[in-house]
Amino acid sequence: MSAVPAARRRAPRILVVEDNAALRRGVARALAAVWGAADEEADAGEAVARIGDRHAEPYDLVVTDLRLPGGDGLDVLRAARERDTRTAVLMMTAHGTVETAVKAIQLGAFDFVQKPFELEELELRVEKALDHARLLDEVTTLRDERSERLGEERIIGDSPPLRAAVDMARRVAPTRSTILVTGETGTGKELVAGLVHSLSPRAAAPYVKVNCAALPETLLESELFGHERGAFTGADRTRIGRFEQADGGTLFLDEVGDMSSATQAKVLRVLQDGEFNRLGGTRALRSDVRIVAATNRDLEEAIGRGEFREDLYFRLNVIRIHLPPLRERAADVAALAHHFLAEFGRDLGRRRTGFSPAALERIRSHSWPGNIRELRNAIERAVLLSDGERIEVDNVALPERRRRSRGGGWRPELPEEGLALEEIERRVVLEALRRARWVQKDAAAFLGVSRRKLNYMIRRMEITHPSWRRNRGSLEGDADESADGATGGDGPDGVEAPGIR
Numbered sequence: 001m002s003a004v005p006a007a008r009r010r011a012p013r014i015l016v017v018e019d020n021a022a023l024r025r026g027v028a029r030a031l032a033a034v035w036g037a038a039d040e041e042a043d044a045g046e047a048v049a050r051i052g053d054r055h056a057e058p059y060d061l062v063v064t065d066l067r068l069p070g071g072d073g074l075d076v077l078r079a080a081r082e083r084d085t086r087t088a089v090l091m092m093t094a095h096g097t098v099e100t101a102v103k104a105i106q107l108g109a110f111d112f113v114q115k116p117f118e119l120e121e122l123e124l125r126v127e128k129a130l131d132h133a134r135l136l137d138e139v140t141t142l143r144d145e146r147s148e149r150l151g152e153e154r155i156i157g158d159s160p161p162l163r164a165a166v167d168m169a170r171r172v173a174p175t176r177s178t179i180l181v182t183g184e185t186g187t188g189k190e191l192v193a194g195l196v197h198s199l200s201p202r203a204a205a206p207y208v209k210v211n212c213a214a215l216p217e218t219l220l221e222s223e224l225f226g227h228e229r230g231a232f233t234g235a236d237r238t239r240i241g242r243f244e245q246a247d248g249g250t251l252f253l254d255e256v257g258d259m260s261s262a263t264q265a266k267v268l269r270v271l272q273d274g275e276f277n278r279l280g281g282t283r284a285l286r287s288d289v290r291i292v293a294a295t296n297r298d299l300e301e302a303i304g305r306g307e308f309r310e311d312l313y314f315r316l317n318v319i320r321i322h323l324p325p326l327r328e329r330a331a332d333v334a335a336l337a338h339h340f341l342a343e344f345g346r347d348l349g350r351r352r353t354g355f356s357p358a359a360l361e362r363i364r365s366h367s368w369p370g371n372i373r374e375l376r377n378a379i380e381r382a383v384l385l386s387d388g389e390r391i392e393v394d395n396v397a398l399p400e401r402r403r404r405s406r407g408g409g410w411r412p413e414l415p416e417e418g419l420a421l422e423e424i425e426r427r428v429v430l431e432a433l434r435r436a437r438w439v440q441k442d443a444a445a446f447l448g449v450s451r452r453k454l455n456y457m458i459r460r461m462e463i464t465h466p467s468w469r470r471n472r473g474s475l476e477g478d479a480d481e482s483a484d485g486a487t488g489g490d491g492p493d494g495v496e497a498p499g500i501r
């Protein structure tokens with residue numbers, strides 16, 4: 001990831017060099033509050049060494065004192081210019097050293113502030129310096145960094161869990177191995193799938209995506225495997241399926257945990273024998289596809305409930321890439337927020353330079369149940385709501401606490417192809433049951449319907465669950481009583497509700 005210019009991908013890297021400890025900390029803390037983080041050095045020699053460290057990315061900004069132990073601010077300036085001309089250097093000068101400051105400007109420093117200064121004044125100049133650095137950055141980026149990192153540069157974040165996932169993706173991309181990408185909704189599964197394809201030898205071949213949750217069984221199968229003319233009502237032409245389209249390339253099976261058991265069996269056959277039939281077709285077809293599958297469901301749990309085939313799971317789970325939820329990689333939040341700020345600033349034609357400390361604090365302390373997608377939406381909203389160049393805390397509208405709301409902010413994510421209302425209803429019922437650990441009484445309460453009504457729906461939808469078996473004859477009420485006993489009743493923890501929030 002290191003060849004990608006820093007400012008475009010994450011919060012800017014800042015170094016503060018100052019021997020007065022109190023001042024150094026004060027400055028570093030003030031800058032960190034707005035821009036995410038700032039490193040500190042008290043000695044010119046140490047600072048020069050740190051700036052030159054080839055294992056770290058170049059700094060976007062160095063704020064340095066002029067008089068320092070171990071050398072002086074001009075040494076720091078020279079080291080920064082030598083390492084990367086895009087690094088902006090800001091000098092802090094005491095009264096009487098202004099001449100030197102002027103010399104510093106001639107040597108390439110971006111600006112200087114005269115001590116004593118207000119932190120606001122410093123922030124303002126830092127902002128200007130970073131903007132300038134960003135501009136330079138973009139120009140240089142166009143010039144020399146396009147090439148093979150296309151997919152990767154869009155993946156923001158330096159937290160160890162994210163890095164591990166990206167490293168894994170990079171390592172397995174050249175192979176043919178099937179990959180299973182897991183993680184909550186909005187954690188970047190699709191992004192990683194795209195990365196795998198773009199870094200693979202198949203990058204020039206088709207990259208085909210299918211959302212397995214978006215279609216009812218027959219349509220999904222026809223989508224995947226194609227159909228012969230007359231295979232079913234409405235099949236008036238032969239159609240090539242996605243497996244055939246993706247020949248030589250990569251097939252991304254999204255929401256793979258939502259396939260019916262019949263479809264699972266057919267996908268398993270392709271993975272095992274490399275063969276499939278078009279619907280209504282008798283000829284076995286072959287296709288050379290690399291499969292990347294993704295799901296936000298807990299497949300192990302689904303296997304336990306008999307909803308997902310274990311043998312298919314083993315075939316898919318050859319390489320596992322897990323994307324942790326955003327709340328477990330707090331270090332990435334600020335970087336992502338700044339990234340999206342720049343993105344929407346550009347796209348919406350509204351330049352925004354940063355966040356107020358309070359705004360950033362609100363963003364940092366939110367739990368982000370919708371993960372990066374939610375963060376991205378929140379930043380877009382903030383850009384639209386803000387008037388000035390800085391995002392204020394009031395522009396960051398976040399739900400206080402999700403649990404208590406009766407779903408006020410919930411918005412189902414509908415597939416572009418459309419989805420039958422009946423299917424939506426069925427999925428919501430299934431999800432509520434899953435959350436309630438198959439205790440009908442609790443699921444009914446969650447959905448705000450009577451037990452009788454839920455029980456009726458369950459029968460109509462032909463939903464069954466092993467824990468209900470004992471009461472098969474009864475129409476209502478009692479079934480959930482026994483399920484209560486069988487599953488231990490309550491327990492909101494551990495049961496995530498992927499997809500439906």
Ligand SMILES: Nc1ncnc2c1ncn2[C@@H]1O[C@H](COP(=O)(O)OP(=O)(O)OP(=O)(O)O)[C@@H](O)[C@H]1O
Pocket residue numbers: 154155156157183184185186187188189190191192295296336372373376
């Ligand atoms: N590390 C990241 N850096 C930048 N953008 C990201 C990152 N991770 C995710 N995103 C963005 O967040 C949004 C959601 O990501 P994506 O669609 O890949 O999530 P997902 O895991 O597939 O979610 P779902 O399970 O709901 O389908 C996308 O706009 C994506 O570009």
Ligand SMILES: [Mg+2]
Pocket residue numbers: 189190254
């Ligand atoms: Mg997705």
